[in-house]
Amino acid sequence: MTNTATAFDKIFRDSDGEIVLAEPPNPPLILWFAASLLELIFTTGKIHTGLDAVAFGSLFTWAWLEIFEGVNYFRRALGFCVLVAAIGSKIW
Template sequence: MENTLFDRTFRDSEGNIVIAQPPNLPLIVGIVASLLKLIVTTEEINLALDLVAFGSLYTWAWQELFEGVNYFRRALGLIALVALLVWKLQ
């Protein structure tokens, strides 16, 4: 099989096209904490959930950026990381 740009962008080491994967633990924790922030209105708990959500989503983005199975997943991690930092710095 040729090693084309398409292959490097969308295929993993086994030759499978990988765009979406089952979510891993940091992504699940980040999504659940973000959803709980919408439900819980207590200031202290909301702040704790915000920290947990940001930390887990940051961890997920960092892992995708450096350990993603293909260039698409790594680009997804970079975009998510930049978006998280921009969102927090506003």
């Protein structure tokens, strides 16, 4: 019996062989969530603008880290999709 990795293994398993779809949030994701919640309170003005920049920057950072340091191909693809969506939301 050979020990070859299937496509499923390559996409969803980490280096320890565990299936990873979600992980505990890391600091950029926590910061994005907090800034996004505060944007609901401060809906106009310079504070809102600053919070929007912080939220975008932290989400961009999270996505970038997932693309290059994600534990499997699913997490890397997730990071790429979030990065495209975040940039797209600023363009449109």
